[in-house]
Amino acid sequence: QLRLVESGGGLVQPGGSLRLSCAVSGFRLDYYTIGWFRQAPGKEREGVSCISSNDGSTYYADSVKGRFTISRDYAKNTVVLQMDSLQPEDTAVYYCAAAIQYGIATTPDEYDFWGQGTQVTVSS
DSSP: OOEEEEEOOEEEOTTOOEEEEEEEESSOGGGSEEEEEEEOTTSOOEEEEEEOTTTOOEEEOTTTTTTEEEEEETTTTEEEEEEOSOOGGGOEEEEEEEESSSSOOOSGGGOOEEOOOEEEEEOO
């Protein structure tokens, strides 16, 4: 059974850091593109970052470029989103998702499986 479970969310002050993990089971990381999305209250779900299945190339939304880093840990079958210099506008529920495709995928409808989400709140 394919499953994604996010962890690492929480409350952090502006300028702080959080490390989100997406633990995957039931499939191999190198067969799926893994993406991170976020959704704030009243807003549409937006793509934050992804790492492609075939060559490990990465994508970052302009709003997080230079502050967030995505990586894969094959030994732990986990995808990590390191978030630094967090700002209040980063507050949202963060989701990881898996797409059965090669290459970069930036929109929600390209993804086939989703985790349950983890709350990130940036506030002083």
